[in-house]
Amino acid sequence: MIQENLDAILNIIGDTPLIAVSKNRSMEELKELYNCGVRIMAENRVQELTRKHHELPDDIQWHMIGHLQRNKVKQIASFVEMIHSVDSLRLLKEIDKQAERCGRMLKVLLQVHIADEESKFGFDRNELIQLVKSGACSNFDHVSICGLMGMATFTDDEDQVKSEFKSLQELKEGLKPLMSDPEQFTELSIGMSQDCHIAVKCGSTMVRVGSRLFR
Numbered sequence: 001m002i003q004e005n006l007d008a009i010l011n012i013i014g015d016t017p018l019i020a021v022s023k024n025r026s027m028e029e030l031k032e033l034y035n036c037g038v039r040i041m042a043e044n045r046v047q048e049l050t051r052k053h054h055e056l057p058d059d060i061q062w063h064m065i066g067h068l069q070r071n072k073v074k075q076i077a078s079f080v081e082m083i084h085s086v087d088s089l090r091l092l093k094e095i096d097k098q099a100e101r102c103g104r105m106l107k108v109l110l111q112v113h114i115a116d117e118e119s120k121f122g123f124d125r126n127e128l129i130q131l132v133k134s135g136a137c138s139n140f141d142h143v144s145i146c147g148l149m150g151m152a153t154f155t156d157d158e159d160q161v162k163s164e165f166k167s168l169q170e171l172k173e174g175l176k177p178l179m180s181d182p183e184q185f186t187e188l189s190i191g192m193s194q195d196c197h198i199a200v201k202c203g204s205t206m207v208r209v210g211s212r213l214f215r
């Protein structure tokens with residue numbers, strides 16, 4: 001079943017890389033996913049991420065996509081491929097520190113709050129522009145800021161989702177020349193199960209799909 005779901009998703013997203021969101025899924029399901037050729041997986045909790053990284057084959061790239069507490073960065077710094085959910089300067093500092101301890105350069109995305117809902121994590125758009133302009137994001141030797149991540153409002157209104165994704169794409173283009181290394185600021189992590197078909201038309205460079213793989 002997973003193979004059919006995967007084929008259907010690949011059909012929609014084309015060449016856009018798929019980040020398979022493995023949260024809340026059993027080891028059996030994840031092994032099946034692995035056997036279908038999937039090598040990029042993502043979790044939103046540190047404990048699950050660490051456990052699955054230990055139990056599944058070594059050639060899987062693990063992405064962290066959920067809210068990350070500073071005191072947990074050290075548990076994932078040695079192996080995580082990318083952290084999509086950086087939402088504060090303090091977290092960025094901690095990632096830099098832990099990456100240095102591991103002798104690594106860690107790839108991160110800055111999460112931006114684009115949805116209607118009040119409760120979601122992420123930088124506010126203007127707050128992020130100010131932060132980047134201040135130069136505060138340029139002081140890290142062990143962090144590579146690769147782009148932005150966002151989640152659209154959970155709604156059937158496709159025009160709204162599209163305009164939220166477009167605004168994030170524009171923000172990425174606007175921030176790019178302000179970054180200390182514009183060449184590496186290329187990624188736009190948008191699109192989930194219900195809106196990946198919209199995201200790929202709005203500049204997505206990686207979609208994070210979970211439930212649709214397993215239903």
Ligand SMILES: *Cc1c(COP(=O)(O)O)cnc(C)c1O
Pocket residue numbers: 021023044065066192193194208209210211212
């Ligand atoms: C769970 C989750 C996803 C995947 O959502 P689905 O609707 O299951 O595809 C993507 N991004 C984040 C940050 C998530 O927490």
